[in-house]
Amino acid sequence: MAVKRGNGCIVNPIVPGRVIAGTFGMAAFAVALVSGLWVGNPAASILSRALVSLMLCYTLGVMVGAICEHVVREHLARYKATHPVPQADSALKRVTEPTSSERAA
Numbered sequence: 001m002a003v004k005r006g007n008g009c010i011v012n013p014i015v016p017g018r019v020i021a022g023t024f025g026m027a028a029f030a031v032a033l034v035s036g037l038w039v040g041n042p043a044a045s046i047l048s049r050a051l052v053s054l055m056l057c058y059t060l061g062v063m064v065g066a067i068c069e070h071v072v073r074e075h076l077a078r079y080k081a082t083h084p085v086p087q088a089d090s091a092l093k094r095v096t097e098p099t100s101s102e103r104a105a
Contacts, residue, residue: 016072017065024061028053 032053036046 017062017069020065020068021058021061024064025054025058028057 029050032050033046036049041049
């Protein structure tokens with residue numbers, strides 16, 4: 001589900017959560033792989049533990065990513081509510097309206 005912004009950029013709100021999840025999973029895989037090699041475990045043991053770590057941490061990353069997305073959406077909604085964008089017509093009237101000193105002259 002892509003969202004088009006006013007400046008023409010297309011943003012997918014699901015992507016940050018997936019990036020967080022993928023990063024968690026790959027980091028866990030790398031740590032399990034390096035630590036298994038460091039202590040001299042057999043290759044089958046290293047890979048099986050690394051894959052289990054990848055799956056578990058990816059799942060954890062999905063949850064953390066969903067929480068982060070929710071927090072950002074709430075913050076943006078609150079910010080938009082407290083800082084509304086003025087309508088273009090009213091801003092144009094203020095620019096084209098004569099000032100009090102111009103009216104007096």
